[in-house]
Amino acid sequence: MPDLSINFAGIKSPNPFWLASAPPTNSGYQVMKAFDAGWGGAVWKTLGVPVVNVSSRYGGVNYRDKRLVGFNNIELISDRPLADNLREIEEVKKRFPHHAVIASLMVQSRQEWHDIVRQSQEAGADGFELNFGCPHGMCERGMGSAVGQEPKVLQMIVEWVMEVAQKPVIVKLTPNISDITEPALAARRGGADAISLINTIQSIVGVDLDRFAPYPIVDGQGTNGGYCGPAVKPIALNMVKNCAQHPDVRLPISGIGGIENWRDAVEHLLLGASSVQVCTAAMHFGFGIIREMTSGLEQYMVEKGFNTIYDFVGKALPNVLPWEQLNMKYKVTAQIHEQKCIGCQLCYTACEDGAHQAIRLNAGTRVPEIIEENCVGCNLCSLVCPVEQCITMERTDAGTEHVTWKERTEAGDIPVAFNDEKAGGRHHWVPAPTAALGKERHKTLPGKARVLSGETDVPAEA
Amino acid sequence: MAEYSTPTTEHEFQRNFAQLKPHMNRTEALYESARCLFCFDAPCIKACPSGIDIPQFIRQINSGNETGAARTIYQANYFGNACGKVCPTEVLCEGACVYNLQDVKPIEIGRLQSYATMKVIESGKKLFGPGEPNGKRVAVIGAGPAGISAACELRALGYAVDVFEAKAQPSGLTVYGVAPYKITNEETLAEMAYLQAQFGYHVQFNYPITSREELAALEEKYDAIFLGIGLGKTNELGLPGEDKINCTGAVEFIAELRQYHHQVAVGRRVIVLGGGNTAMDAASESARLGAEHVVLAYRRGKEEMGAYEFEYDLAKAVGVKGLFNVAPVEIMGNGYVSGVKFVRTETKDGKVSEVAGSEFIEPCDMVIKATGQAKQTDFLRLVPGLKTDSKGRIIANAHTGQTTNPQYFASGDAWNGGAEVVNAAAEAKQTARGIHAYLTK
Ligand SMILES: Cc1cc2nc3c(=O)[nH]c(=O)nc-3n(C[C@H](O)[C@H](O)[C@H](O)COP(=O)(O)OP(=O)(O)OC[C@H]3O[C@@H](n4cnc5c(N)ncnc54)[C@H](O)[C@@H]3O)c2cc1C
Numbered sequence: 001m002p003d004l005s006i007n008f009a010g011i012k013s014p015n016p017f018w019l020a021s022a023p024p025t026n027s028g029y030q031v032m033k034a035f036d037a038g039w040g041g042a043v044w045k046t047l048g049v050p051v052v053n054v055s056s057r058y059g060g061v062n063y064r065d066k067r068l069v070g071f072n073n074i075e076l077i078s079d080r081p082l083a084d085n086l087r088e089i090e091e092v093k094k095r096f097p098h099h100a101v102i103a104s105l106m107v108q109s110r111q112e113w114h115d116i117v118r119q120s121q122e123a124g125a126d127g128f129e130l131n132f133g134c135p136h137g138m139c140e141r142g143m144g145s146a147v148g149q150e151p152k153v154l155q156m157i158v159e160w161v162m163e164v165a166q167k168p169v170i171v172k173l174t175p176n177i178s179d180i181t182e183p184a185l186a187a188r189r190g191g192a193d194a195i196s197l198i199n200t201i202q203s204i205v206g207v208d209l210d211r212f213a214p215y216p217i218v219d220g221q222g223t224n225g226g227y228c229g230p231a232v233k234p235i236a237l238n239m240v241k242n243c244a245q246h247p248d249v250r251l252p253i254s255g256i257g258g259i260e261n262w263r264d265a266v267e268h269l270l271l272g273a274s275s276v277q278v279c280t281a282a283m284h285f286g287f288g289i290i291r292e293m294t295s296g297l298e299q300y301m302v303e304k305g306f307n308t309i310y311d312f313v314g315k316a317l318p319n320v321l322p323w324e325q326l327n328m329k330y331k332v333t334a335q336i337h338e339q340k341c342i343g344c345q346l347c348y349t350a351c352e353d354g355a356h357q358a359i360r361l362n363a364g365t366r367v368p369e370i371i372e373e374n375c376v377g378c379n380l381c382s383l384v385c386p387v388e389q390c391i392t393m394e395r396t397d398a399g400t401e402h403v404t405w406k407e408r409t410e411a412g413d414i415p416v417a418f419n420d421e422k423a424g425g426r427h428h429w430v431p432a433p434t435a436a437l438g439k440e441r442h443k444t445l446p447g448k449a450r451v452l453s454g455e456t457d458v459p460a461e462a
Numbered sequence: 463m464a465e466y467s468t469p470t471t472e473h474e475f476q477r478n479f480a481q482l483k484p485h486m487n488r489t490e491a492l493y494e495s496a497r498c499l500f501c502f503d504a505p506c507i508k509a510c511p512s513g514i515d516i517p518q519f520i521r522q523i524n525s526g527n528e529t530g531a532a533r534t535i536y537q538a539n540y541f542g543n544a545c546g547k548v549c550p551t552e553v554l555c556e557g558a559c560v561y562n563l564q565d566v567k568p569i570e571i572g573r574l575q576s577y578a579t580m581k582v583i584e585s586g587k588k589l590f591g592p593g594e595p596n597g598k599r600v601a602v603i604g605a606g607p608a609g610i611s612a613a614c615e616l617r618a619l620g621y622a623v624d625v626f627e628a629k630a631q632p633s634g635l636t637v638y639g640v641a642p643y644k645i646t647n648e649e650t651l652a653e654m655a656y657l658q659a660q661f662g663y664h665v666q667f668n669y670p671i672t673s674r675e676e677l678a679a680l681e682e683k684y685d686a687i688f689l690g691i692g693l694g695k696t697n698e699l700g701l702p703g704e705d706k707i708n709c710t711g712a713v714e715f716i717a718e719l720r721q722y723h724h725q726v727a728v729g730r731r732v733i734v735l736g737g738g739n740t741a742m743d744a745a746s747e748s749a750r751l752g753a754e755h756v757v758l759a760y761r762r763g764k765e766e767m768g769a770y771e772f773e774y775d776l777a778k779a780v781g782v783k784g785l786f787n788v789a790p791v792e793i794m795g796n797g798y799v800s801g802v803k804f805v806r807t808e809t810k811d812g813k814v815s816e817v818a819g820s821e822f823i824e825p826c827d828m829v830i831k832a833t834g835q836a837k838q839t840d841f842l843r844l845v846p847g848l849k850t851d852s853k854g855r856i857i858a859n860a861h862t863g864q865t866t867n868p869q870y871f872a873s874g875d876a877w878n879g880g881a882e883v884v885n886a887a888a889e890a891k892q893t894a895r896g897i898h899a900y901l902t903k
C-alpha cells in the first residue's frame with residue numbers, strides 16, 4: 001500500500017486531503033465527523049474579529065442538468081464566539097492527535113494578530129493559515145483580500161505573526177490579482193512557511209430575470225460574492241503552477257479550488273501542491289466523498305508505482321512551458337473512427353462554423369469525413385464529439401523536427417509584416433465568402449426545420 | 463393469466479390502463495432535455511412525419527422557455543400534445559435518435575413534447591390566432607386529426623372554417639380509437655379545446671354529411687371542401703357465424719371502451735383475429751379489462767405481423783398469447799359465441815395456404831375482429847368526379863391534397879389508407895396550404 005501521509009511544512013497529516021476553511025469546518029462537531037470519515041486535516045473556519053452574517057448567503061451556477069458547477073457565497077468569517085472555537089479546537093486535537101488542525105485567522109492590528117496566534121497555539125493548533133483572501137465583506141474593512149492585494153501590507157502582517165508563531169504559518173492567497181506570484185513572494189519575504197491558494201474569485205453567479213437582482217438575493221438586492229467549485233479549478237491550477245514554478249517562491253503549496261475527486265487532487269499535486277483543500281464538494285456531497293478521493297489516489301499511486309505523495313508532487317511542472325518554447329513542427333490531425341460514430345454531426349458543424357471547414361458530409365452516410373489537408377489539428381471536433389475515443393488526434397509529423405517560436409525569433413525566421421509569406425494562415429485554404437450562402441439549405445437546420453408548406457423545397461439527401 | 467382484475471370503478475379502470483407515457487415534471491424534463499446533443503441536421507427531425515424541430519424545442523425546454531418549445535411544436539404539428547403521447551415514437555423520432563447507435567436510451571422526445579404542450583394547454587397561453595379574414599370559406603368534413611389540423615392552418619391563413627363532424631366529440635380516432643393507456647379522453651379534448659380557442663373555427667357535432675344534397679349545399683356555400691373522413695367500420699370477414707352475439711369489430715369495441723371505460727364488458731376467453739396494431743391494442747385492452755385468456759390469432763407467422771414489435775411486446779407483457787399460422791373458418795356458437803374453428807396454414811414462397819384436415823376449435827366467449835377498416839366508399843361516390851384507387855383510397859396530389867374534383871381536398875386515413883395521427887396532422891397542414899394556393903390563384 002502506498003503511503004498517503006504528508007509532512008506539509010512541518011504539519012503532519014495521514015493524507016493530503018484537508019477541509020478548507022469554510023462552513024464544513026465551522027465547529028468541532030463537523031471537524032470530528034470529518035476526521036471520523038477519513039479526512040486528514042481541517043483548516044478551521046476563519047477566526048477573528050466579530051462579524052454578523054446576512055440570511056440568503058449562497059448562489060449557484062447550474063449547467064444544464066448539473067447542479068453547482070460553480071458556487072458563490074457572501075458569507076463572512078466565523079460568527080461563533082472565539083472562546084467556543086478555541087475550546088473545540090482543543091477537544092478535537094485531544095481526540096485526533098495525528099490529524100492536522102490548522103487555525104485560519106483574520107484580524108487587524110498587530111496586537112490582535114499576536115493575541116489570536118497565541119490563543120490558537122495554546123488551544124493546540126498544528127499551524128496557522130492567514131486568510132488574506134476573502135473577496136467580500138471583510139476587504140471593505142481592510143482585511144481579507146484587501147491585504148492579499150497589497151504585497152507590502154501582506155508582508156508586514158506575516159512578519160507580525162512570525163514574531164509569536166511557534167507553529168508553521170501558511171498564507172492563503174487571493175486570486176483577485178493579476179500576478180499571483182507577487183503576494184506569494186511577499187509571503188516568503190515575510191517569513192511564511194507555506195502558501196495556500198486559491199481563495200474565492202470575486203463574482204456574480206447570476207441575475208434573477210424577474211427580480212432584476214444578482215444572486216444570492218437579500219431582500220431584493222445582492223452583492224458580489226466569492227466564486228468557487230468545479231468551475232474555478234482551471235484558474236486555481238494555473239495559479240498553483242505559477243507559484244510552484246517561480247524560482248524565488250520556493251514554499252510548500254496547499255492547492256485549493258474546484259477539487260471534488262481524486263483526479264482533481266492529483267492534478268493539483270502534479271502541478272506542485274503537496275496538500276489539497278476542499279470546500280464546495282464537501283458542502284455539496286458531504287464528508288463521504290473522502291472515501292472515493294483516498295481510494296482513487298491510492299489506486300493511482302499503485303498503478304504508477306509511486307510510494308509517497310512526494311514521488312509525484314510537481315511531476316507535470318517540467319512539461320508546462322511558455323508558449324514560445326513549444327515545438328512548432330508537431331502536427332496532429334483529426335481522425336474519425338467510423339465504427340464508433342453515431343452520426344450526430346456535431347463535429348461537422350463545429351469545424352464548419354467554429355474552426356477550419358475541414359470536415360465534409362458525404363451522401364448516403366451520416367459519418368462525416370475529415371479533409372486532412374485542411375485540418376489544422378485544433379482538437380475542437382474531438383472535444384465536441386459525444387462518443388469516447390471516437391475522434392482521436394493522430395500525430396502526422398515525422399517526429400524528427402523540433403523548432404520553437406523562440407528559436408525562430410533568435411534565427412530571425414518569424415513573420416514581421418502583415419502580408420508576410422511566413423504567417424501561419426497564409427497558405428491555409430479558406431472557402432470564398434459567398435460559398436457560405438445557402439450551403440446548408442437542404443439540411444434540417446435547428447430553428448428552421450423543414451416546413452411542410454409547399455413553400456420550402458423538399459430537402460434532398462446531403 | 464388474469465394479471466388484471468376486471469375494473470369496476472373509474473379508479474380501477476385508470477389503474478389498469480395507466481398511461482404508458484406519463485407526464486414529466488419540470489425536474490425530469492430538465493434532466494432529460496439536458497441529454498439531447500443538439501445534433502446537426504438531426505435524424506430525429508427527419509424521422510418525424512410532421513418535421514417538428516426537435517432539438518430546438520428540447521433546447522427551449524432546457525433553457526426554461528417552455529412556451530417557445532410549445533410554439534415550435536405547434537408550428538409543425540397541431541396535434542403536438544396528442545402526438546407526443548400516441549405516436550409510435552419507437553419507430554419514428556426516438557427510433558432515429560443517435561443515442562440508439564451507442565446502445566444508450568434514446569431521448570424521450572414524445573414525453574418532452576407533451577411536457578411543453580401541456581404547459582400551454584393548461585395555462586391557456588395564446589400562441590396563435592386566426593389570420594386577417596380573406597373573405598373565403600372552407601368546409602371541413604370530419605373533426606379528426608386531419609380535419610382539425612386543416613381547420614387550424616386555414617384559420618391561420620384567414621379563411622372562415624366550418625367543421626362538420628358525425629360524432630359528438632372532436633379528434634376522431636384519437637378519442638375513439640387509440641388505446642386508453644396512450645392518452646386519456648380529457649387530455650385529448652383539452653388540446654382540442656385549446657386549438658379551437660386559439661383559432662376559432664366552428665364545429666357542428668353530431669352532423670354526419672350523408673347525402674348528395676348536403677354536399678351540393680356545401681359546394682354552393684364554400685370555396686373548397688376538405689375531406690378528413692378517415693376510414694369506416696371494421697371489414698366483414700365473410701365467415702359463417704360472424705353475426706353471433708359477442709363477435710365484434712375491434713374499432714367498434716375500442717370506440718365503446720374509450721367512451722364507457724369499465725362499463726364495457728369483455729369476455730373471459732377472448733380471441734382477437736388479426737396481426738396489425740389494432741389487433742395488438744384490442745388484445746391488450748381485453749387483458750386489461752380483466753379477460754382471463756386472450757389469444758391473438760394470425761394467419762401467418764409471428765415475423766410477418768404488420769404490428770410494430772413494441773406493440774406486440776406490450777400485448778405479450780399483459781399475458782396475451784399468440785396463435786400463429788391459423789385462419790378462421792367459422793365462428794362457432796349457439797346465439798352466443800362459443801369458439802372459433804381454425805385451420806392451420808403454411809406459407810410457401812410468400813403464399814399462405816391451408817393445411818387440409820388440420821381444423822380445430824379454440825373455445826372462447828368473445829371474438830374481436832381486427833381485420834382492418836373498410837373505406838368510406840359509399841360516401842365518396844357522392845362526390846362528383848372524385849376518384850379512388852384500387853384500394854379505395856382517395857386519389858389526390860401528394861403536395862396539395864387536391865382530389866380529382868378540384869373543389870375537394872383530402873388528407874389523413876381517407877387518403878393514405880390508414881396511418882398514424884401524426885401523418886394525418888402533417889398531411890392536412892400541407893393540404894391547407896394547397897387549398898390556399900388553389901384559392902389565391
Ligand atoms: C384502434 C386504433 C388504434 C390506433 N392507435 C394509434 C396510435 O396509437 N397512434 C397513432 O398515431 N395512431 C393510431 N391510430 C391511427 C389514427 O387514429 C389515425 O391514423 C388518425 O386518427 C387518422 O386521422 P383522420 O383525421 O384521417 O381520421 P379519423 O381520426 O378517423 O377522423 C375522421 C373523422 O371524420 C368523421 N367523419 C367520417 N365521415 C364523416 C361524415 N360523412 N360526416 C361527418 N363526419 C364524418 C369521423 O366521425 C371522425 O371523427 C389508431 C387507429 C385505430 C383504428
Ligand SMILES: Cc1cc2nc3c(=O)[nH]c(=O)nc-3n(C[C@H](O)[C@H](O)[C@H](O)COP(=O)(O)O)c2cc1C
Binds near residue numbers: 020045256277
Ligand atoms: C461559504 C464559504 C465560506 C468560506 N469562508 C472562508 C473563510 O472563512 N476563510 C477562508 O480562508 N476561506 C473561506 N472560503 C474559501 C474556501 O476555503 C476555499 O478557498 C474556496 O471555496 C475554494 O475551494 P473549493 O473550490 O473547494 O470550494 C469560503 C468558501 C465558501 C464557499
Ligand code: SF4
Binds near residue numbers: 355359374380
Ligand atoms: S481538429 Fe480542428 S480543424 Fe481539424 S477537423 Fe477537427 S475541428 Fe476541424
Ligand code: SF4
Binds near residue numbers: 345
Ligand atoms: S461528433 Fe463524433 S459521433 Fe458525432 S458525427 Fe462526429 S465523429 Fe460521429
Ligand code: SF4
Binds near residue numbers: 499500504559571
Ligand atoms: S437525434 Fe436524439 S440527441 Fe440528436 S437532436 Fe434528436 S433527440 Fe437530440
